[in-house]
Amino acid sequence: MIDYLRGPLVHLENEYIVMDVNGIGYRVFCPNPFAWAKHTGEITVYTHHHVREDAIQLFGFPSRDEQKLFRKLIEVSGIGPRVALGILSGGSPEGVITAIYQENITFLTKLPGIGKKTAQRMILDLKDKLDGIGDALIATGLFAQTELPMAASGDVWPEVREGLKALGYTESELDRMWQTLKHEVFPEDTADSVMKRALKMLYTGS
Template identity: 60%
Template sequence: MIDYVKGRVVHWDVEYIVVDVRDIGYQIYTPNPYAFAKTSEAVTVYTHHHVREDATLLFGFETREEQNMFRKLLEVSGIGPRVALGILAGGKPEAVAAAIRQENIAFLTKLPGIGKKTAQRMILDLKDKLEALTGGFGLTADGLAFDNPSIPPELLEGGVAWREAKEGLAALGYTTAELDRAWHAMKNSVQADESVDALMKRALQQLFKG
């Protein structure tokens, strides 16, 4: 079992990154590849080593919480690695955990690849296993989990997926002002279940327009 990989990110794509570890490049699928574009220094990627008959794959995460949630999601019937990765691209672990513990099917069915029956299985299988991930977090209307109820909703505009997309775009050299303009131009047409990658593509279209 490969628990983590430490090295420099030498390439990233819409689905994966490549981490150079002593001149060996590990292809690692991750919820938000652009999050690892923030630095040219060595990073630690927490991994899940998935072996099947026709492939050996690595799935990677920025935090232990994401890694743990990914593994919990794989315990649910009907959720494979790709769907679990999509779930974490659509919501932070604490937000997903809070939705499961609150039996918030409306939020869960907005996650990529999750229908009502799968959402119900997630609640049934995981509700009592995620307390460590949720802690005292609550869930806002847009799916953000937070433990400070004094944070005004306007500071959370765009939700988790847009915040991660914004970080990835900033790492590519775009300024906060440019990204804010892109968001205001596209926000009225954004769907609640859009992934980080989809939002990045939308924003890039706006940025290319000038």
């Protein structure tokens, strides 16, 4: 099993990145490929090596917590790798874990591909199996509030902006991008979903 890859990023698309590891290009499907766009030099991606009859695929994550949570999610009946990837693209690992602990079905059903029955199965199957994943962050109370923001769309922008600045984007780049993006952000959007859209827009220039 391939547990992680380390090497330079050579290409990215909407759903995956390509890494060069010792001269071999590995296609790795990620929750948010564009988050890697500003990285230079070698990157480390924690992976899940998924094998089925008609395909062998790699799914990759920036942290062990996301890797572990992904592996727990695909143990739930009705959640395959693609749905699990969508869950992680729609919410942070800490937010998803907290929602499961709090039995917050409203939050979980806002995630891509998750209906009420699947949300209930997630809670039933995983509530007692997530020890060691994001515990330190949850214990601080930083992620106690898991309801998706329902205020004006611009309310999530300050958080997204700070995250983008940390990745190396300039004030002028962010100001130009926001003039377009703000028309495509809705009250129910989370900071994570807006971040993914913003990164794609910054990378593609559209």
